[in-house]
Amino acid sequence: MKNNNSNDSGIIFGFLIIGVGVLILARKLGFFVPDWIISWPMILVAIGTFTLIKHGFKSFFGSVVLGLGLYFLFEREFGFDFGIERFIFPVALILLGIYLVTQKRKENNILADVQRKMDASMKNLDDQLNSGTSDSTSQGNPFVAKGATFSERLNVDAIFSGVNKRVMTKNFQGGKLTAAFGGIDLDFTQADFNGMVTVQVDVIFGGMKLVVPPHWDVRTEVTNIAAGIEDKRIYREAEVDPQKVLVLKGTVFFGGLEIKSF
Structure with a gap:
């Protein structure tokens, strides 16, 4: 779709x-x-x-x-x-500069946020290694975290790791997904919601796959920089439910975002 x-x-x-x-x-x-x-x-x-x-x-x-x-x-x-031809070039330069500054600031904020999460993730891993324990469901673990989640609001970070989960909540409220040098694979086929929800998607040198029900209206408003966004759903207009709108916002930087349905 x-x-x-x-x-x-x-x-x-x-x-x-x-x-x-x-x-x-x-x-x-x-x-x-x-x-x-x-x-x-x-x-x-x-x-x-x-x-x-x-x-x-x-x-x-x-x-x-x-x-x-x-x-x-x-x-x-x-x-x-x-009568404004002499102003076109300088105004165009000013507008271009404003655009570049705002875009660069946005990228820097995303990178800084990811860096903080990476530092926290590595500290968490060091603590586990020092204590001699290993929890495969920890976000800082380099292995894949699997399972199901019933959380209404997601906050998933895959930093040098992988997350593979099935979302089971029937009152999904959106959330934030961050994949940096890692991958996130979420299955929403058992989830449900009403109205419009927004998910913040940030991918940096990583990958993300979202499997959604075929009747969800998924709107992709993601900025991709040297990245790929693939919508592999099959479009069937009769199946789209206007009361279930999932909006994806964020940035994909040197990574990939894939959306699928069955």
């Missing part, structure tokens, strides 16, 4: 390519096609629109690119004089 709100970017991009091809073909065949439709500002408009649709109209980058495209389109192709 595919995410309803996070449109399939490959399909959207494919339709854009088809549209461009049709316009060029029509022009070659002698049909009237305005020059501005296949001008370079329209490329910026298409990229900005594509990016905004892909990110649910919440992309700063997409908004900037779309704005620049529309500005150059109206000024160069339709003769509009906004």
Whole structure:
């Protein structure tokens, strides 16, 4: 089942390519096609629109690119004089700088949080080794922690370790999942909830797999940096329950996030 709100970017991009091809073909065949439709500002408009649709109209980058495209389109192709051309370059640099600073700060906060958890995890492991005990369900243990959880709110950390659990609660309230140099495998097929719940997902040099019921509406709002996000569900619109919305937010950095259903 595919995410309803996070449109399939490959399909959207494919339709854009088809549209461009049709316009060029029509022009070659002698049909009237305005020059501005296949001008370079329209490329910026298409990229900005594509990016905004892909990110649910919440992309700063997409908004900037779309704005620049529309500005150059109206000024160069339709003769509009906004009188702000001399300000475009410095303002664009300022906006780019603000975007880079905010993104870097966000990444640094995530890395700092993971570093704290890694330090606590290693300390926990040292304590176990010094005491001569080994608990395979401990979060700091390098082995895989398995079992079932009935917690309504999850707080799972896999730091240099693996977590493989089945969520059994019938009143799931969301939570936070962190995988750093480790993996998290959660089975939600026996879980249930009503309304909308949010799960914070942070993956850094790790992997995460979530198995969800086929009727859940899963909305992925995750930032991926040098990472992969795979939604392997089979989309059946008739099965989607609008009263069960799971929102995934967070960052996947040099890792992978996989969503499946059976």
